[in-house]
Amino acid sequence: MKKLAKNISLFTFLFLCSTSLLFAQESYSISEDTEVNIEGSSTLHAWKAIVGKVEGNLMPHSKFAKMKIKEGAEVGVVSLKFEVATIDGGRGDTMNDKIKNALKNDTSPFIEFVAKEPAKIVSIAGDSENKFNVISKGDLSMAGVTKPIEINLIGEFVDKNTIKFTGAQEMKMSDFDIEKPSAMFGTIVAGDDIKINFNLVFSNKLTKS
Numbered sequence: 001m002k003k004l005a006k007n008i009s010l011f012t013f014l015f016l017c018s019t020s021l022l023f024a025q026e027s028y029s030i031s032e033d034t035e036v037n038i039e040g041s042s043t044l045h046a047w048k049a050i051v052g053k054v055e056g057n058l059m060p061h062s063k064f065a066k067m068k069i070k071e072g073a074e075v076g077v078v079s080l081k082f083e084v085a086t087i088d089g090g091r092g093d094t095m096n097d098k099i100k101n102a103l104k105n106d107t108s109p110f111i112e113f114v115a116k117e118p119a120k121i122v123s124i125a126g127d128s129e130n131k132f133n134v135i136s137k138g139d140l141s142m143a144g145v146t147k148p149i150e151i152n153l154i155g156e157f158v159d160k161n162t163i164k165f166t167g168a169q170e171m172k173m174s175d176f177d178i179e180k181p182s183a184m185f186g187t188i189v190a191g192d193d194i195k196i197n198f199n200l201v202f203s204n205k206l207t208k209s
Helices: 002-025 095-103
Strands: 028-030 035-042 048-050 054-060 074-083 110-114 119-124 131-142 145-159 162-172 188-203
Touching: 054 188, 074 131, 145 188
Parallel strands: none
Antiparallel strands: 028 054, 028 188, 035 048, 035 188, 054 074, 074 110, 074 119, 110 131, 119 131, 131 145, 145 162, 162 188
16 A cells, blocks of 8 residues: 555656646746837937836747647737836936836836736738737736736747747826926926837747756
8 A cells, every 4th residue: 555655646746747847838938038118209309218127928828839820819828027127218317217206116116017818819910820910908007007908919939939029009108197207397398108119029948948
């Protein structure tokens, strides 16, 4: 009986290990090749701010992970997190401090997107069999305010271990109760409209190794 119990315990251990490995392989994480920036305007000139630190995960649907692409198919669940303190407006510490204050960095240090449901392929992009249009629905939290949002992106399999999503999302600062940054005693004021540009690269690091 002891030998049987040991065999069962060994089998259980191996099963759990193999199951954990399987799920780990299906998880894709944000790669260092990812680029995200925020564009806007002001009464003086247009501006662009680079997000220095981006975190995120993609838990793909099993068929999508096998590079099976078709209209209506589920891509998977996406989550994203941008660290406010790393946003660089390219005009020195004064501008960066204004960005952090506007986004309420002290109480809301991250801009976060959490999907409510798996993203879906809505169409194949042009004649390419490797590019596809995706819609992801979820909640965007910024400056302490959370709003439902629908993000449209173009997806592409770079290789079997790397997936890229590109696109842009337009919104208004006022939708998130963000006070528009100003300078020169209020003579220069940022516009309400902003655009977040995405170049998201997800990598399956475990499979690569």
